[in-house]
Amino acid sequence: MLYFDSVTGDSSTANSSASIVFGCSNYQSGDLTKSDRAVDGIFGFGQNELSVISQLSSRGISPRVFSHCLKGEDNGGGILVLGEIVEPGIVYSPLVPSQPHYNLNLQSIAVNGQIVPVDPAVYQTSRNRGTIVDSGTTLAYLAEEAYDPFRQCCKLLRVDEVLPLVTFNFAGGASLVLKPQDYLIQQGYVDGAALWCLGFQKVSGQGITILGDLVLKDKIFVYDISHQRIGWVNYDCSRSVNVSLASGKNEFINAGQLSVSSSTQAKLHKLMLIAAASFLVHISMFSGCRFL
Template identity: 75%
Template sequence: MAVVFVITLAMLTAATVISGSPVTLTLERAFPTNHGVELNQLRARDLLRHRRILQSSNGVVDFDVHGTFDPFQVGLYFTKVQLGTPPVEFYVQIDTGSDVLWVSCSSCTGCPQTSGLQIELNFFDSGRSSTSSLISCSDRRCNSGIQSSDATCSSQNNQCSYTFQYGDGSGTSGYYVSDTMHLDTIFEGSVATNSSAPVVFGCSNQQSGDLTKSDRAVDGIFGFGQQEMSVISQLSSQGIAPRVFSHCLRGDSTGGGVLVLGEIVEPNIVYTPLVPSQPHYNLNLQSISVNGQALQIDASVFATSNNNRGTIVDSGTTLAYLAEEAYDPFVNAITATIPQSVRTVVSRGNQCFLITSRLG
């Protein structure tokens, strides 16, 4: 049960001093007292207030975030995009480890038909959108995708296409289309729901691996990488949104979070620089500590290099992964910290701790 606390103020006066002279400021009600206030009105007001933490000279593009971190529930975060004319809604996984936005096509082989996430899956049909067009091999955007390995080209049909293989062994292939994306743009606390922009995205006609499973199925993947084929880069090049995004994940049981194309202004955020000139979002991980004690791990294990070593931030990956040189000391340190009274079991070759209450 949700409990809502409403504090009603008849009228307050606040006194301050400017250049030695007292000035009285009058604070009035946001809502009148002669009738009750609907919960949706309060939520709408709070939503506008919360949006004031978003900062950009051109406004920001806002996306609702669903899902949780818990791998035993959802194990992923996803959002909703609207594509085509008339617009069709698609639920897509948020993935900072890839560049391209793609959704399942009406001709897809191996695409799940239902989802255990209690969402309705849709399939993109370019023939039903009046603003849809195919991307040819001669298109400049296709050439940009080829240079970043996000696109391929077939001389047989002059069609710009793609084939992606993800780290979990799943994969997808299809072709590129251009169509309208409908956006919620926030500017100075107001929302313009009628904004839109043409974007290039993938139409998946074949999927494999975990992408074919229905238990956590979504309509596609929304890549938030740095290359030109990413929606971030496309909207930035059109002057619609800044080339920066903010992705805050809620780590409790309610899940969700915040995802905007723009900057979040929050004084309590701790920042860390990214390693420049890398295909992914690499961090300078320096050490790992357990219970305040730094582990004896050679710093070179974390160093970013040209052979795909280093530490990246990837919202599309459920678990955190460590190199063996760091993993063994880390697990050993945690094991030594757990009290002997805690029951342990081995599940699929991994040692697990069964904890029924918070450790002191």
């Protein structure tokens, strides 16, 4: 059973609940058992009918769309919304139909405006190829055929261009522009100089590209399952957001101004769930990247 604080346009709240089917496991192994990586579970936001977002939508609790804004600096955090964050400038790209993941049609990658020389077929979605947006992945991964020329483009830059813009160009004319802080990870210091490494990892033997939290952070991402599209825009995730509610009319709330009682916070362990529904989520960046 999920419990909500329902929020209306005048910021008044009321309690509501929904019965949700979920699964449990009785055995866990590997890295997920280590204290620094252990998790209590996975909140399912896939496209299938058994996912949490689909079940809530079928019960009229929320629309079949969710959004997140992951804060990249300090200790992470951010906002997760069951509903659509409304913000000017959001660009959308259509989802690849009939896929189990959130696949987009990646058409090209550019470094400082120069297209990385990769056969476009590398980016096409097939049984073992494609580009996936996945907030459950910490870093980001490039298909082997794309990673090597991408890294070479970075190495060929002049000293004054050592930290270039990287652009992912998608179907529908939508581009995801990454600043250096969106794809580099600082790994300490050497002789007083900051040591940075490339957050993109190579996927050997597979043609899969995965865009994880490394590149999703500091942006609003909208997963519009109803309209089969994903949208994004750069955003300061410590700020409040406007949320469109599924009420038959356009209503907006300022999620950053919402609060819950201390007893509720204790119960939910700093997880706030509201009808528009925002929660705080925490992201931590793991090490393990390749050096430029």
